[in-house]
Amino acid sequence: MNRENISKSVIRRLPRYYRFLTELEEKNIDRISSGKLSEIMRSTASQVRQDLNCFGGFGHQGYGYSVPKLREEIANILGLNRHYKAVLVGAGHIGTGIAAHMNFDKLGYELVGIFDNNEEILGAHINKVEIMDVDNISKFCRDNNVSAAFLCVPRSAAKKTVDTLYNAGVKCFWNFTHYFIGGDYPDAVVENVHLSDMLMTLCYRMNEVNGDYEHEDE
């Protein structure tokens, strides 16, 4: 099947399917209909069937979908069995949090190095991964065939870091910095996170619910 023209909305829902199917499997439920799955996903049966059919006919008429089979199909579609080599740059608060918190190997990655410029923490480890000098990052990425980077450096260092990594062959960026990685890196895959944006939209929605925002207009 042709995966070229699958919409971004569908892709964004795949991890959700995956999560809920994993839960169902843990509960030993081994079949589910698009209707039931849509209740869990808080979408519609139509959407579930449309989504899954982008990748193939995983269901059986009159029966529904096999939970373990569907879960595995989605894992394969996402490529979770991969181990893309990844580095994390910037072992400050958020970087350390991310490095220690994420289950990279269940998500298609292997964290092979952490980099920082703070001499005091060089040589330390987070989850058995060493913190190394950021000056050596370029060589390290080339030597180890690193494909992905998780950016947790300050904004001021962001552009330079991305350039260095990109030139060292890194083509996938999960970017927590406030620097916006735009279209300057043609064949790169980028996700700009912007945690602050989330808090701001939450704030807006809270004002809305509270009906307070009128005061602001005066």
Next chain:
Amino acid sequence: MNRENISKSVIRRLPRYYRFLTELEEKNIDRISSGKLSEIMRSTASQVRQDLNCFGGFGHQGYGYSVPKLREEIANILGLNRHYKAVLVGAGHIGTGIAAHMNFDKLGYELVGIFDNNEEILGAHINKVEIMDVDNISKFCRDNNVSAAFLCVPRSAAKKTVDTLYNAGVKCFWNFTHYFIGGDYPDAVVENVHLSDMLMTLCYRMNEVNGDYEHEDE
């Protein structure tokens, strides 16, 4: 104007506008056209004008928009001058990272307490905010009129934590746990973050670019 029916897509773009306008202001640029702004936003002039017009006519024909004025309008629309009292629950890796990393007071919040159940860290501080015993969270939230919670607890503790907080009057949740906060809390405003989902979609997109995923199908 009626803000009831402004689409979620528009709201989600507001923080982006705000960020870029802040940058422009820092560069002492004080006017901008929808065309130029759309280049920065990587959208279209039409969309910029549509978006801004949801909230009022901030522009001037033949001139464009005043950068400082527009920036301030958006800050007001988002309600960034607010100081919603907020607590963070779960001072593990990611919780500590978030607590130390975010500039809450510039985003409409004031972090007034951090809660955990690990006795060893109780009494410690992160950015001058004390880590307190989670057993006291309900009383604390009532007494201090807390409206928002940032959830960084393990999945197993998530539901109980949300219930407790909701009953103590907290109606806004920024949820980093793997527990999905659904429609069970009618008047609550919720953002489920799911960092893992982002990494999974990134992985998919990387497979796509690399053209590798065919192997998985065999």
Next chain:
DNA sequence: TAGATTGTTAATCGATTAACAATC
């Protein structure tokens, strides 16, 4: 077989883009 539920096409809805008259 009858009931259930898929895969898929068609209809609807919402969001984005284009166009242009109004006006600074």
Next chain:
DNA sequence: TAGATTGTTAATCGATTAACAATC
């Protein structure tokens, strides 16, 4: 005034939902 650029309406595009024949 002429040029630029908005605010706003209309056209397009894409994504979601509904419908239903196919079939297990």
